Amino acid sequence: MSIIALDRLAKSYRVYQKKEGLFASFAGLVRREYRDVDAVSGIDLRVEQGEFVAFLGPNGAGKTTTLKLLSGVITPTAGTARVMGFVPWRRQNEYRRRFALVMGQKNQLWWDLPAQESFRLHQQIYRIPPDRFQRTRDELVDLLDVADLLKQPVRELSLGERMKMELIAALLHLPDVLFLDEPTIGLDVVAQHNVQQFLKHYQETRRITILLTSHYMKDVAALCRRVVIITQGRIMYDGSLAGIVDRFSSHKVLTVSFGGGQVPNDVVRYGDVLALEPPKVKLRVARSAITDVLASVLANHAVEDVSVEDRPLEEAIAEMFALAE
Amino acid sequence: MVARVLTWWTVLRICLEERLVYRGDFALGTLMRFLPIVTQIFLWSAVFSSVRGDRIETYSFENIVAYYLLTMVSRALSSMPGLASGIARQIRDGEIKKFLIQPVDMIGFLLLMRLAHKLVYYAVAAGPFALVFFLCRGYFSGWPPPTVMLAYLASLVMAFLLGFFLEAAIGMLGFWFLEVSSLLFVYMLFNFFFSGHMFPLDMLPAPWDTFVQWIPLQYLAYFPAAVFLGKVQGAAMVEGLWIQLAWTVLLMIVCRVAFHRGVRRYSGYGG
Numbered sequence: 001m002s003i004i005a006l007d008r009l010a011k012s013y014r015v016y017q018k019k020e021g022l023f024a025s026f027a028g029l030v031r032r033e034y035r036d037v038d039a040v041s042g043i044d045l046r047v048e049q050g051e052f053v054a055f056l057g058p059n060g061a062g063k064t065t066t067l068k069l070l071s072g073v074i075t076p077t078a079g080t081a082r083v084m085g086f087v088p089w090r091r092q093n094e095y096r097r098r099f100a101l102v103m104g105q106k107n108q109l110w111w112d113l114p115a116q117e118s119f120r121l122h123q124q125i126y127r128i129p130p131d132r133f134q135r136t137r138d139e140l141v142d143l144l145d146v147a148d149l150l151k152q153p154v155r156e157l158s159l160g161e162r163m164k165m166e167l168i169a170a171l172l173h174l175p176d177v178l179f180l181d182e183p184t185i186g187l188d189v190v191a192q193h194n195v196q197q198f199l200k201h202y203q204e205t206r207r208i209t210i211l212l213t214s215h216y217m218k219d220v221a222a223l224c225r226r227v228v229i230i231t232q233g234r235i236m237y238d239g240s241l242a243g244i245v246d247r248f249s250s251h252k253v254l255t256v257s258f259g260g261g262q263v264p265n266d267v268v269r270y271g272d273v274l275a276l277e278p279p280k281v282k283l284r285v286a287r288s289a290i291t292d293v294l295a296s297v298l299a300n301h302a303v304e305d306v307s308v309e310d311r312p313l314e315e316a317i318a319e320m321f322a323l324a325e
Numbered sequence: 326m327v328a329r330v331l332t333w334w335t336v337l338r339i340c341l342e343e344r345l346v347y348r349g350d351f352a353l354g355t356l357m358r359f360l361p362i363v364t365q366i367f368l369w370s371a372v373f374s375s376v377r378g379d380r381i382e383t384y385s386f387e388n389i390v391a392y393y394l395l396t397m398v399s400r401a402l403s404s405m406p407g408l409a410s411g412i413a414r415q416i417r418d419g420e421i422k423k424f425l426i427q428p429v430d431m432i433g434f435l436l437l438m439r440l441a442h443k444l445v446y447y448a449v450a451a452g453p454f455a456l457v458f459f460l461c462r463g464y465f466s467g468w469p470p471p472t473v474m475l476a477y478l479a480s481l482v483m484a485f486l487l488g489f490f491l492e493a494a495i496g497m498l499g500f501w502f503l504e505v506s507s508l509l510f511v512y513m514l515f516n517f518f519f520s521g522h523m524f525p526l527d528m529l530p531a532p533w534d535t536f537v538q539w540i541p542l543q544y545l546a547y548f549p550a551a552v553f554l555g556k557v558q559g560a561a562m563v564e565g566l567w568i569q570l571a572w573t574v575l576l577m578i579v580c581r582v583a584f585h586r587g588v589r590r591y592s593g594y595g596g
Binding site for chain 2: 013068071072073074075091093096097099100101103106108110112113117118120121122123124125126127153
């Protein structure tokens with residue numbers, strides 16, 4: 001049985017449409033116009049135990065709303081969801097002791113107290129036996145290398161250090177399912193890398209199920225084998241990261257270095273020129289024509305070097321988002 | 326059961342620690358509470374010097390000062406600065422999510438947080454309170470009998486709970502209105518006049534004297550002071566305690582229902 005099962009899950013919001021200007025603000029006191037926004041429109045999804053799944057999508061696509069539904073923060077308009085057999089929005093304590101939600105922009109730690117006090121509180125809230133608490137905390141503190149920061153008030157930690165503490169707090173009760181909503185947002189490259197490495201190691205070691213939303217393709221590429229792309233509240237793709245390019249990229253990039261220091265004048269017949277730095281040229285060629293084009297180039301010109309690459313993943317995904325809208 | 330007690334004890338301990346972080350603000354806030362006593366004594370001495378006789382209704386000047394000192398004690402327990410606005414803010418900016426995902430009861434958590442605030446406040450303010458009461462001992466006619474003292478303490482505990490659930494219920498309206506500051510302003514205005522904070526409520530003429538009987542605000546300040554001073558005695562005192570208990574339970578239920586209904590319509594604002 002799947003650890004996470006969503007069937008036709010939907011959530012819509014009623015959003016106030018405020019017109020521009022002061023007069024409209026006064027008019028809004030008497031009469032307001034609302035619009036129904038479908039944040040999630042009937043999603044079906046199955047996630048198996050031990051999977052690390054990335055949710056990708058443009059802003060407002062419904063990724064965070066889905067995580068909020070799965071963690072019981074909000075109630076759906078229609079459809080059902082079960083996580084480890086629990087209906088999330090019933091908010092049973094048995095369920096809440098078995099999952100964790102980390103939001104990159106939200107702080108669950110006590111701002112004015114050292115993180116270790118928040119950890120102690122989590123121990124009691126989640127009823128973690130003392131020896132297990134000690135063991136888990138020490139292990140996580142070691143892995144994230146934050147032993148020196150435990151006694152420092154949270155408000156005095158950097159964003160990266162705070163995220164590490166958030167992760168420790170979220171994992172102290174050894175959740176079976178972890179929801180991560182943009183855990184590396186705002187972090188510098190080093191901090192991003194550290195958090196990525198930690199999550200990778202932790203998931204591989206403990207085989208927990210993780211759902212991650214992120215706008216950083218590096219997070220996704222480093223961590224997730226399975227990617228679910230959501231646009232306008234619907235699942236548009238569910239598969240591997242490499243599969244996105246195969247399925248949605250209609251072009252490849254052909255780079256050729258011609259002999260003799262010159263690029264032939266008729267090079268445009270092979271494809272759209274993306275970059276021209278004689279004797280090198282970068283061409284955009286339809287996937288279906290790449291074999292013929294390559295054969296033709298090699299037959300008709302002296303070539304020093306040639307390479308065929310897929311388009312960068314970000315570009316393929318951006319094109320997909322644009323198509324969906 | 327033991328685990329639950331341990332959990333709540335840890336929550337209380339952490340709240341206490343958090344409360345003690347900002348020493349300067351805390352010390353200043355605690356001491357400033359005593360300033361209004363001086364202005365009230367001046368105000369009432371001016372009022373008494375301008376009326377004929379030495380009494381207003383059933384109150385002498387000494388009674389009034391004693392009454393005012395006692396309402397200061399009950400208000401220190403029943404006032405909940407920042408509670409309703411804090412709940413509404415947490416709803417608005419999404420901070421409330423942590424209470425929805427963790428296995429903890431938000432209302433119980435907030436109650437313990439307030440209890441911690443009050444405990445710290447009284448631990449620090451006990452000295453100044455004792456000094457003020459000692460200096461003003463001439464305004465009191467002695468300690469009340471033990472049964473009245475017990476009733477007084479019970480009414481103080483209930484004043485704390487009633488004040489908490491009243492303000493928490495207003496804060497829960499944030500699930501519907503997001504912003505409750507105007508509502509809170511109206512509440513504070515009513516509280517100011519009808520809790521007995523400004524003057525003893527039995528001075529009120531009709532129909533206001535009837536009006537205050539039908540709302541719970543008198544139990545926040547007036548009733549405990551009236552019990553201590555013997556203005557409410559015997560069967561009336563017992564009846565008053567039962568009514569105060571009924572209001573407390575009713576508002577606790579209102580608060581819980583508002584929370585459960587509010588969470589159902591909550592949109593998880595703030596990312």
